[in-house]
Amino acid sequence: MKQIITSWRHVFKLDPDRFLEDSALEAVCLSGTDAIMVGGSDGVTYDNTIDLLMRIRRFEVPCVLEVSDLKAVVPGFDLYMIPIVLNAGHPDWFIGQHVRAIEQYGYIIPWEQLIPEGYIVLNQEATVARITEADTALDSALAGSYAQFADKLLGLPIVYVEYSGKIGDMELVSEVWRKLNNSRLFYGGGIADAESARRAAAVCDTVVVGNAIYSDLQGALETVRAVKAGPSGAVDPLAGGSI
Ligand code: 1GP
Numbered sequence: 001m002k003q004i005i006t007s008w009r010h011v012f013k014l015d016p017d018r019f020l021e022d023s024a025l026e027a028v029c030l031s032g033t034d035a036i037m038v039g040g041s042d043g044v045t046y047d048n049t050i051d052l053l054m055r056i057r058r059f060e061v062p063c064v065l066e067v068s069d070l071k072a073v074v075p076g077f078d079l080y081m082i083p084i085v086l087n088a089g090h091p092d093w094f095i096g097q098h099v100r101a102i103e104q105y106g107y108i109i110p111w112e113q114l115i116p117e118g119y120i121v122l123n124q125e126a127t128v129a130r131i132t133e134a135d136t137a138l139d140s141a142l143a144g145s146y147a148q149f150a151d152k153l154l155g156l157p158i159v160y161v162e163y164s165g166k167i168g169d170m171e172l173v174s175e176v177w178r179k180l181n182n183s184r185l186f187y188g189g190g191i192a193d194a195e196s197a198r199r200a201a202a203v204c205d206t207v208v209v210g211n212a213i214y215s216d217l218q219g220a221l222e223t224v225r226a227v228k229a230g231p232s233g234a235v236d237p238l239a240g241g242s243i
Pocket of ligand 1 (some may be wrong): 013162163164165166187188189190191208209210211212
């Protein structure tokens, strides 16, 4: 099951703490995206997570939980993504919370369903940056070094460049991508239409779209085809899940 992430080009991220009408959820789930990631930095609870999971499960799309709060870990997801914030200002977000979780729940953790993600948080205004006290003032070279640390020393399957809420510096993203050998590069932040999706897709492995689902659903849906079409505009039959 873990191998599935290597085929993902496009992912929608849904926040259990935000309202989404049934028709909008249906459009997202049937959009041709490769997976739905459930997660948020704030206000994620067991109840709102299980509610959202049950609504998504009416569709066939893979559904994974990005764990941000242990109290909101719900069984029944395909995979569990475990963020490790590489540039966190506080060690809790790099290792502290993780070790405490293992100490408490190690005996029931489904290890084979866990996928660690090495986050590089780069938008200082984002909630995740505030909570983790991330050092967001990284130039391309330093961001690339964090990425290499995650890839070559920690062996993480995913490096996630996170600009949540705003469009990122695509040159920096591209530089980070070039530094990776084995980790997949996820990019998230400000992707809201076909054009921004195409630009991001050209410099990473997987494009994550969040906010736009709630602010401009039509624009968000257009990102799927844009990512899968590639620079030439033709849908890549090998990219999987094309619409
Ligand atoms: C958030 O990376 C995702 O964790 C997506 O970012 O919400 O800005 O699309 P946006």
